Amino acid sequence: MRLTSPVGLLVRALLGACVSGLALLGSAYTVVAFAAAVVLVVVTEVGPVALTESNVLWALGLGSVLVLPCFAFVVAHAIRLERRRLLETTVPVAATDSETARTLEATATRLAAQFDVSKPAIRLHPAETPVAYTTYRPTDPVVAIRRTGSPVVVVSKGLVRTLSNEEREAVLAHEFGHLANDDLQLTSWLLVPLFAADFLDDNDDEWRVDPLGWVLTSVGLVGVGVFSRGRELAADRAAVEATGNPGALASALETLHDRRTRRPTTDLRASARTTNAINVLPTLGDSGPGTGGLRGTHPPLEARLEQCRSLAVDAPEE
Numbered sequence: 284m285r286l287t288s289p290v291g292l293l294v295r296a297l298l299g300a301c302v303s304g305l306a307l308l309g310s311a312y313t314v315v316a317f318a319a320a321v322v323l324v325v326v327t328e329v330g331p332v333a334l335t336e337s338n339v340l341w342a343l344g345l346g347s348v349l350v351l352p353c354f355a356f357v358v359a360h361a362i363r364l365e366r367r368r369l370l371e372t373t374v375p376v377a378a379t380d381s382e383t384a385r386t387l388e389a390t391a392t393r394l395a396a397q398f399d400v401s402k403p404a405i406r407l408h409p410a411e412t413p414v415a416y417t418t419y420r421p422t423d424p425v426v427a428i429r430r431t432g433s434p435v436v437v438v439s440k441g442l443v444r445t446l447s448n449e450e451r452e453a454v455l456a457h458e459f460g461h462l463a464n465d466d467l468q469l470t471s472w473l474l475v476p477l478f479a480a481d482f483l484d485d486n487d488d489e490w491r492v493d494p495l496g497w498v499l500t501s502v503g504l505v506g507v508g509v510f511s512r513g514r515e516l517a518a519d520r521a522a523v524e525a526t527g528n529p530g531a532l533a534s535a536l537e538t539l540h541d542r543r544t545r546r547p548t549t550d551l552r553a554s555a556r557t558t559n560a561i562n563v564l565p566t567l568g569d570s571g572p573g574t575g576g577l578r579g580t581h582p583p584l585e586a587r588l589e590q591c592r593s594l595a596v597d598a599p600e601e
Contacts, residue, residue: 292517298510299506299510300506300510302505303475303502304476307476309499310479310482311479314351315343315351318349319345319346322342322349323339323342326342358475361478363422366418366420366423370418372408373409373435374406376405376407377405379407383443384407390451390452391403391459394459398525400459403434404435405435405437406437407443408438410439410440411439411440413442413444413446413539415437415442415457415458416436417434417462417467418434419433419435419471425471426471427468430465430468434462441542442454449531450535450538451535452526452528454535454563456521456526457563458518458563459525460522460525461514464514464518467561469514470510474507477500477506480503481496481500505577511581512581515582516590519591529592532591533588537584
């Protein structure tokens with residue numbers, strides 16, 4: 284059961300929130316317990332303080348006051364840094380002043396009207412690897428109750444060169460489907476526990492807390508994956524409905540998947556943290572997150588192609 288109906292998507296969102304919440308609680312407890320241990324060591328060294336249950340509770344409370352605000356600041360800062368990294372080498376598509384750029388801008392304007400969303404900025408990434416993703420700007424709120432951010436849709440030069448006009452339109456429609464479904468906003472909530480857990484599993488060995496950090500990061504990825512896989516299928520359906528061309532989306536997915544299985548020239552997602560963007564396909568190598576299983580952010584390619592075929596069969600004849 285893929286849970287891709289409206290009720291199923293809600294169930295996925297709730298499951299994802301619960302799993303991610305466990306990662307957040309575990310991460311917060313870890314840093315608080317570490318701070319409390321430091322407090323206890325200090326006070327027992329400077330004075331005759333017994334290691335009683337009451338003193339441990341006081342230490343945990345003091346550790347929460349001292350550490351949690353800093354922990355929240357670090358997580359928010361890390362999320363904004365990743366957003367900046369995803370956009371730092373990109374340029375506005377309109378600035379390239381080419382026929383393809385004008386086509387992309389016109390397609391984006393039309394899709395924004397179809398999906399009834401504000402037109403996002405369309406930017407071009409210099410990577411030769413064909414990728415397309417949607418993210419927020421670094422200055423946007425880390426999380427928000429209402430749609431207050433300024434989404435940006437990024438396509439790479441490799442994607443523009445690899446796909447036909449119809450396939451590019453299908454990929455853009457997929458990204459607009461995410462925006463119409465508020466997937467970027469909902470994902471931003473699930474990112475907080477993931478970044479909090481990933482903070483404990485940092486690649487810098489000096490600060491690494493293994494294996495606990497790895498376990499919490501894995502749990503956070505499971506939460507994001509449970510939510511994300513259903514939303515990817517929903518965005519595929521939205522793209523087909525908007526373009527009326529399931530074949531173009533299927534062809535684009537197959538082409539992108541084929542290129543992704545080769546070793547990419549530019550790794551746009553070097554860690555779990557860059558789940559900060561919603562990608563049409565996972566861009567990591569075969570061993571990374573987003574490539575399948577419980578931690579996968581995308582359903583298997585065959586499941587997506589099967590849905591495209593079913594939508595083509597169900598489409599009304601003209």
